Amino acid sequence: MDVTSVDDVLMCADPQQWRPGDSWLAGGTVLFSYGTDITRGAPTRLLDITGAGWTPLTWHPRPSGRAPSLEIAATCRIAELRALADEPFPGGVPRATLPGLDLIPPACDSFVASWKIWNVSTVGGNVATALPAGPMISLLSGWDATAVIFRPDGTERRTPVAELIVGPARTRLADGELIRSFLVPGDALAQTPAFRRISLTERGRSAALLIGRRTSATSLRLTVTASAFHPIVLDLSADPGWRRGRRTRRS
Ligand SMILES: Cc1cc2nc3c(=O)[nH]c(=O)nc-3n(C[C@H](O)[C@H](O)[C@H](O)COP(=O)(O)OP(=O)(O)OC[C@H]3O[C@@H](n4cnc5c(N)ncnc54)[C@H](O)[C@@H]3O)c2cc1C
Incomplete structure (x- = not known):
């Protein structure tokens, strides 16, 4: 159009x-x-921004055997991210050590008309559009990813993706702010994930999308998207004495 x-x-x-x-x-x-x-x-x-020349996916090694962290350029295409899940040694480590990457295929499949738009649309465009059924918002929030944002005054700021989204088509991006990339912590990629999604029709938009991540032997971080205006992050625990979860901070 x-x-x-x-x-x-x-x-x-x-x-x-x-x-x-x-x-x-x-x-x-x-x-x-x-x-x-x-x-x-x-x-x-x-x-x-598609001529910016930003490398779509960059791994950052970490010392002492810890899982590498992942930087996803805002201009990374959905198809490029999807291919990462099938690499045998992502970031130079065995694929099995990064179970968090298992979330990528179902998240990409959650786009309506999935593969038709995979080669054109970008991860950053999905986040900046801020639709409740934005599967990259779900994925990045579920990974505790941070957005790196370039500002018109030449400075840079960082904010959790889960806190960048305000509501349908509304973000905390100010005029002229540009998302450069998303930083995914290696620890999140090394933790066991779970993915559940429902839709009102067989191939329809997400009605609710839940991503769980085991943060310890007795605790779970649950990220709820699609059924809410913005991501809701809850920490749940089986520890005796634990009473309440954490809702994403809102200012
Ligand atoms: C058939 C079809 C099905 C679709 N299904 C879904 C779906 O299920 N879920 C869903 O969420 N969306 C869906 N979409 C919408 C869209 O395809 C995705 O949201 C896509 O990821 C947007 O990315 P883009 O790169 O094409 O964004 P663009 O169209 O290029 O930009 C979208 C918005 O983001 C801004 N923007 C882009 N990049 C940046 C950046 N780096 N920093 C700051 N602002 C930026 C733009 O200014 C604009 O406001 C669908 C679209 C079509 C055509």
């Missing part, structure tokens, strides 16, 4: 070039299917 409000399209991933009326353009599967930017209104310029 044409975005009829647009006067100019630039290849640009520099927030210092951003001006009112601009929208970042990644895969374009939201911008060109709605014909507008559902997060901030009709854009007059599109700043195309």
Whole structure:
């Protein structure tokens, strides 16, 4: 669909070039299917970040046998992330030592029209769109991932993905802020995960999507998405004396 409000399209991933009326353009599967930017209104310029040259997936080794952490570029395509789950030695370690990667296939399959949009749409675009049924929001929140955000004043800030989402098509991204990448802690990838999803129709959008992660022998972190306006993170424990869970901090 044409975005009829647009006067100019630039290849640009520099927030210092951003001006009112601009929208970042990644895969374009939201911008060109709605014909507008559902997060901030009709854009007059599109700043195309797909030429930024960011490496889609980067592993960061950690000392003393701890699982490597993973950096996912905002411009990483869904198909590139999906392929990671099938690598025998991701980050140079045996695949079996990173069971958290088991969450990738079902999360990617949770897109409506899954593989049709996998090669175009990006992880960052999914998070920035902030739809309740955004499966990359579910996955990254379930991993306790942190978003690295470039700001128009040239600085950088970091925030948990679960706290970046406010509600449908609403985030805590300020004007001109650009998501650069997502940092996934190695410890989360080394923990045993669980994934459960229901939909109202066989191939429909997620109605509820739950990701569990065993954080110790007696405790579990549960992330609820799709059925809520924003991710809800709960810590549950079988320890005697434990009384309540943790809800994602909201300011
Ligand atoms: C057939 C079909 C089925 C779909 N099914 C689903 C679904 O089940 N669940 C779902 O959540 N979505 C779905 N979508 C919507 C969309 O495909 C995804 O949300 C996708 O991941 C968006 O990524 P994109 O790169 O195409 O975003 P774009 O369209 O390029 O951008 C979307 C928004 O994100 C902003 N943005 C993009 N990248 C960044 C960045 N790095 N930093 C800051 N802002 C940024 C843009 O300015 C824009 O506001 C579907 C779309 C289609 C066409």
